[in-house]
Amino acid sequence: MSTVEERRLARVALTWLSEPGTWSVWRLVERLGPVAALDLLVTGEAPDDRLRAAVAARMASGDPRAVAAEALDRAERLGARVVTPEDEEWPVRVGDLRLLALSGAQRRVDQETAPPLVFWVRGQWPLAEILDRSVSVVGARAATGYGTHVATGLGYGLAEREWTVVSGGAFGIDAAAHRGALNAGGVTVAVLACGVDRPYPMGNTALFDRIAETGLLVSEWPPGAEPLRPRFLIRNRVIAAATAGSVLVEASARSGATQTLHRALAVRRPAMVVPGPVTSAMSVGAHELLREFPAARLVTGVPQVLEEVGRIGADLAPAVRGPERPHDHLDDEAAAVLEVVPRRRLAGPDALAARAGVEVRVVLRKLSLLEQLGLVVRRDGGYALAPPAKLAARGRHET
Amino acid sequence: MSTVEERRLARVALTWLSEPGTWSVWRLVERLGPVAALDLLVTGEAPDDRLRAAVAARMASGDPRAVAAEALDRAERLGARVVTPEDEEWPVRVGDLRLLALSGAQRRVDQETAPPLVFWVRGQWPLAEILDRSVSVVGARAATGYGTHVATGLGYGLAEREWTVVSGGAFGIDAAAHRGALNAGGVTVAVLACGVDRPYPMGNTALFDRIAETGLLVSEWPPGAEPLRPRFLIRNRVIAAATAGSVLVEASARSGATQTLHRALAVRRPAMVVPGPVTSAMSVGAHELLREFPAARLVTGVPQVLEEVGRIGADLAPAVRGPERPHDHLDDEAAAVLEVVPRRRLAGPDALAARAGVEVRVVLRKLSLLEQLGLVVRRDGGYALAPPAKLAARGRHET
Numbered sequence: 137m138s139t140v141e142e143r144r145l146a147r148v149a150l151t152w153l154s155e156p157g158t159w160s161v162w163r164l165v166e167r168l169g170p171v172a173a174l175d176l177l178v179t180g181e182a183p184d185d186r187l188r189a190a191v192a193a194r195m196a197s198g199d200p201r202a203v204a205a206e207a208l209d210r211a212e213r214l215g216a217r218v219v220t221p222e223d224e225e226w227p228v229r230v231g232d233l234r235l236l237a238l239s240g241a242q243r244r245v246d247q248e249t250a251p252p253l254v255f256w257v258r259g260q261w262p263l264a265e266i267l268d269r270s271v272s273v274v275g276a277r278a279a280t281g282y283g284t285h286v287a288t289g290l291g292y293g294l295a296e297r298e299w300t301v302v303s304g305g306a307f308g309i310d311a312a313a314h315r316g317a318l319n320a321g322g323v324t325v326a327v328l329a330c331g332v333d334r335p336y337p338m339g340n341t342a343l344f345d346r347i348a349e350t351g352l353l354v355s356e357w358p359p360g361a362e363p364l365r366p367r368f369l370i371r372n373r374v375i376a377a378a379t380a381g382s383v384l385v386e387a388s389a390r391s392g393a394t395q396t397l398h399r400a401l402a403v404r405r406p407a408m409v410v411p412g413p414v415t416s417a418m419s420v421g422a423h424e425l426l427r428e429f430p431a432a433r434l435v436t437g438v439p440q441v442l443e444e445v446g447r448i449g450a451d452l453a454p455a456v457r458g459p460e461r462p463h464d465h466l467d468d469e470a471a472a473v474l475e476v477v478p479r480r481r482l483a484g485p486d487a488l489a490a491r492a493g494v495e496v497r498v499v500l501r502k503l504s505l506l507e508q509l510g511l512v513v514r515r516d517g518g519y520a521l522a523p524p525a526k527l528a529a530r531g532r533h534e535t
Numbered sequence: 536m537s538t539v540e541e542r543r544l545a546r547v548a549l550t551w552l553s554e555p556g557t558w559s560v561w562r563l564v565e566r567l568g569p570v571a572a573l574d575l576l577v578t579g580e581a582p583d584d585r586l587r588a589a590v591a592a593r594m595a596s597g598d599p600r601a602v603a604a605e606a607l608d609r610a611e612r613l614g615a616r617v618v619t620p621e622d623e624e625w626p627v628r629v630g631d632l633r634l635l636a637l638s639g640a641q642r643r644v645d646q647e648t649a650p651p652l653v654f655w656v657r658g659q660w661p662l663a664e665i666l667d668r669s670v671s672v673v674g675a676r677a678a679t680g681y682g683t684h685v686a687t688g689l690g691y692g693l694a695e696r697e698w699t700v701v702s703g704g705a706f707g708i709d710a711a712a713h714r715g716a717l718n719a720g721g722v723t724v725a726v727l728a729c730g731v732d733r734p735y736p737m738g739n740t741a742l743f744d745r746i747a748e749t750g751l752l753v754s755e756w757p758p759g760a761e762p763l764r765p766r767f768l769i770r771n772r773v774i775a776a777a778t779a780g781s782v783l784v785e786a787s788a789r790s791g792a793t794q795t796l797h798r799a800l801a802v803r804r805p806a807m808v809v810p811g812p813v814t815s816a817m818s819v820g821a822h823e824l825l826r827e828f829p830a831a832r833l834v835t836g837v838p839q840v841l842e843e844v845g846r847i848g849a850d851l852a853p854a855v856r857g858p859e860r861p862h863d864h865l866d867d868e869a870a871a872v873l874e875v876v877p878r879r880r881l882a883g884p885d886a887l888a889a890r891a892g893v894e895v896r897v898v899l900r901k902l903s904l905l906e907q908l909g910l911v912v913r914r915d916g917g918y919a920l921a922p923p924a925k926l927a928a929r930g931r932h933e934t
Contacts, residue, residue: 414835472643494588
């Protein structure tokens with residue numbers, strides 16, 4: 137029987153031998169446990185040719201267990217830790233990735249979407265606890281001022297309501313969401329596509345330091361790992377699955393952020409999209425998502441996001457309403473009478489009755505009501521509209 | 536047996552006795568014909584108390600047939616005509632209003648949505664022909680620069696593709712849509728809530744003159760009729776039903792334009808909504824519609840509008856795509872190799888194989904392909920990425 141430490145080492149080694157998300161490796165671990173799975177791969181008995189070739193190529197540059205031990209040492213020196221499914225702080229929600237099947241997946245990154253084997257974590261909070269009440273906010277790196285404004289507001293508002301804001305640490309929308317949460321004194325998590333010791337991009341180094349101090353930096357790759365391009369998409373499945381829902385703020389027509397939303401939809405998480413001007417190239421991807429996926433939900437702010445991810449009965453968004461006006465509650469006849477009362481001259485009840493198509497005795501009753509409401513004034517037996525100051529703005533021609 | 540002219544006069548008189556859209560009047564006309572229906576109302580035998588009271592009140596100010604004859608004379612003098620269901624140019628599509636039932640209708644304007652009895656028309660085109668290929672573009676009067684820009688573009692683009700642009704002649708979005716169509720040398724129709732001789736608002740008089748010259752001014756109310764407030768909503772059912780679909784560009788939380796979309800949905804017409812910045816009060820109504828009605832369709836431009844209203848097989852919107860890049864078509868192994876080729880130094884096939892997790896002989900084959908595509912360069916047996924000028928913008932870290 138293997139020890140916890142042997143199993144932990146084996147998981148780290150397995151993630152080095154093959155990129156995270158590889159189904160054949162994950163299935164081996166499920167079936168045999170990590171130690172036996174690693175032994176099988178190391179002895180060249182991988183279940184398929186492709187994996188066997190990948191393992192052989194990787195092993196040419198080192199012994200998996202030695203590399204893993206070195207990574208664990210390096211992590212310990214910089215104050216990072218490894219979290220595995222055996223740990224209490226493992227975020228069980230990522231297990232839903234076992235259900236993920238992207239329709240029409242052609243690329244390897246869309247096919248190899250198995251649950252993670254390990255997480256590397258930098259920061260003080262227990263990973264599961266911090267992710268329990270979390271929403272991801274993702275979007276374009278080349279964000280516009282509009283997108284940055286909206287993402288900062290979402291990050292701030294979610295953090296203020298004690299939701300963890302998860303994103304990818306990139307320039308643009310990601311950074312704005314992280315900053316919004318930090319500005320609210322809240323908790324934010326950056327899920328990286330490289331080692332937690334060298335978060336990418338370098339230009340966000342000060343931001344990453346603040347996140348590590350008050351939130352968490354998380355990665356499936358060991359310290360020192362480079363942010364190779366396919367890793368961003370591999371990483372995105374974690375952002376989608378580890379949170380209670382994902383919000384897209386701006387995305388061009390081809391954007392990794394839309395891929396995060398595809399993954400959220402595939403694991404049945406609320407997938408939310410903030411619309412933008414149709415004249416902005418940075419909202420094209422957002423609008424395409426809303427058009428293509430009926431399950432993707434248009435949201436315009438924090439209350440609507442919380443309505444999607446919130447517990448039933450709590451966090452419900454108030455309906456959007458215009459300001460109330462005195463004549464909103466008039467019955468049809470009173471409204472009809474009010475319509476025909478002139479503004480600048482006086483009209484008698486008979487004339488008003490003929491114009492409104494309402495009987496004179498009813499007109500008299502309604503005029504009395506309208507006078508009480510301050511909507512009409514009576515002078516010398518005639519009626520006129522009350523001066524505009526007494527009425528709500530925009531008067532009678534509002535449709 | 537009544538003559539065509541008697542029936543026409545009766546329809547005009549009926550519309551004066553009770554506002555257009557009144558179900559009880561429309562049903563009487565369906566059952567008895569317009570002449571007998573008018574006789575019945577004039578003799579005080581209206582089928583319900585409310586209608587009887589309305590007719591009596593209106594008749595106190597004139598004889599219905601005399602008023603109608605006067606309206607017809609006035610129309611003839613100013614070059615307008617009456618169109619009834621007996622005329623060839625009657626737009627039969629408005630008959631679908633017989634199916635209209637707005638859910639939760641409390642207000643009279645939401646309940647009384649019967650098909651029109653007559654149209655008053657100013658302009659040269661046959662009404663039915665001009666409305667056959669038509670789309671309505673409606674929205675806020677207090678439009679923003681964004682909304683005005685989008686509505687003008689839609690009006691222009693639809694007219695350019697020989698679609699008639701229908702709107703309500705109001706300030707803001709309506710006027711922008713009309714102007715866009717006129718600028719394209721196309722045909723546009725203003726459906727008014729008042730007489731076609733005094734189109735409201737006055738500030739759009741020059742616009743109405745241009746519309747009357749090249750398109751049509753249309754109304755259910757006779758010349759001289761005032762734009763009373765409920766009439767805008769009564770009119771909106773015509774805009775929704777007479778066109779092949781309706782597009783909303785900007786609407787505040789409570790807006791008549793959203794009511795037009797409700798009516799389009801109720802008569803099963805394509806109901807389309809242009810999103811906007813969530814920071815704009817003028818897009819709140821648009822976003823609420825998209826959230827509330829799954830059948831409302833988000834559109835971002837003319838091709839998507841035509842896709843909704845166009846004949847099947849024609850007018851299909853092209854899918855939105857980003858620019859193509861050379862590495863879009865790489866297989867997974869070539870992409871994996873490309874990822875690990877360094878930019879500023881040289882790496883040999885063995886090192887690349889170990890880093891990419893791909894066998895050396897495969898690496899050599901893929902490097903040869905990448906070299907042919909101009910993505911990598913070979914020097915002294917080592918490989919580096921081709922200089923950025925040869926690559927598409929933004930390089931390797933794009934997600």
